[in-house]
Amino acid sequence: MARLRTSFANVVAACVVALHLVLLPALYYGLGYVVRKSHEDMFIEHARTFARVLADEFELGVALESDSRTEDLLDLAIVHGDGRYAELTDGGRSVRSKLGSPNIETPRRTDLTFEEGDDDIYFVVLPIVHAGHSAELRLGFDEQPTLERIHLALNRMLMALTVYFGVAMVIAIVLSRRLSRPIHRLQDVSRSIASGDYAQPLHVATGIRELHELAADLEDMRRELVGVNDRLQAKIKEKEISEIQREELQKLLRHRQRLETVGTLAGGIAHEFNNVLVPIILFTDTALQDLPASSASRADLERVLAAAQRAKDVVKKILTFSRELGDAKLALVDLRAVIAEGLNLFSALASPSIEIRTEIAETIAPVRADATLAVHLVINLCTNAYQAMQGTQGVLTVGLRNLPNSSLAGETRARVEFWVSDTGHGMDLETAERIFEPFFTTRSVGVGTGLGLSVVHGIVESFGATIVVETAPGKGSTFRIYFPAVLREEWPTESMAPVA
């Protein structure tokens, strides 16, 4: 069932009206009673006092002596005492003021309260005792003027209360408007927040502490929302950027793999060519030795040799292209950049189940290496570590630090240590001793495995560096490569090679 909802201002106005509807009639009747009662009391007090004074006058006896004196005194009561009726009875004599209302016949002796009967007259009867007289003074006072004053007072009171009620309503409406203004403002801002607009700050000017605190709390919430929103946006942006980087890296990696495939193919062709060139060169050599110096064929065979030499040069070029010759172009290299590049490429391939940690020192002495080969070194070692941890939630750690006094094979010098450790299956001693051999895991021709670490070894050797492995079954493996550090005084003449 739908619940009837009304505004805060209406509730306040309704409360004020309800309160006044209860209070105002009670106030009206209460005050009315007091006003009426005080007027009545004053009237009765006045009537009785007046009657007493008149009675005292009669008791002096002077007025009783003649009817005209008596009538004069009775007229006084009518003229000055708001009387409507005045009569004195003395035995069989009865004197009545002619100024009173003529139609009042019989004064009631029992009319001792205000507004008794329906004649608007208040009767007072007093006995007068004086020198054998047994007279009775009967006076009737007009209630009308007092009644009019009471009605006037009640009307004024009603008017005052009505004005008060009106003013109270106006004040209630104004107050409720003022109260509801900050609430409406809060409502507007919370609506705009709900619709996704967090930018508007919540400034609510109000003197009401609870509303002020509520607004401050809402403003805190809004700021928190803005912060959360900003952080989320930044995260999304970061993710987009890393996605783009990942795509670029994968593109780069695919490009490199294509190049490597071409290189591997070229290497195979070069191998075949080299084998073909051996008999051509050697047989031509021996044939030349056999021929007499005058033979016309000598020149031809010398041309065969020259052609073979050219073919050898071509093969050399192919090998150079595919880097088959392995003549690393050594230059000063910053291993930090090399590792960053290698890890970038590697992480594009590695499964997220592997956690990659780095422990890389802030400053690292340069080393002499081929930057491209060094990147491959990093990828090969990481790939090897990754394969050792396949199917597990492993940790791969890559580290780099300066060793100012490193002793190795009897030589102490400054070296740079680069290590890759894994939490994989590890190796026994026998295996560890042979892992760098090119054919260690390759038992038959045509299976191209088991060269990864021998390639690593070849690259390390070509840099004049040394590789050692620390491992035990079930304990993971750590490969440590010690590069001779190039000292500061040695490097101003050479410029740093950029990482490929």
Added chain:
Amino acid sequence: MQNVLVVDDELDVRDAIKRVLDRAGYFVRTTSDAADALAELRRCHADVVITDIIMPKINGVEAIDSIRKEFPAVRIIAISGGGNFGITAYQPAAITTTAYLAAASRAGAHLVLTKPFESKDLIQAVEQVLGVGHA
């Protein structure tokens, strides 16, 4: 006369080497694989073994290892023209010639020679491992 055993899976290569060394005054025998070479060595002594590295069945590095163990006195020359096993193998910037020959050296080859070479390089290499001329 000193005995040389040439091990190479390519007929033309081993015949050409044989021709050059024959003429240089060595007694040369040839085999096409490492297993035959070991059998030949057991049958008849050789002073020098010239072996290819990339060969079917048993590769040159293993062959050198076996020869060094069984015949420690034999001088060994490893020859290689580089190249790769299988073109799909992942071998980043393969430095295989260097790697193979380095592996051969570690296995015990006294000298390594890159294919192709000229007659004089070959003769010089054999003389070198035998300690003739060069020290």
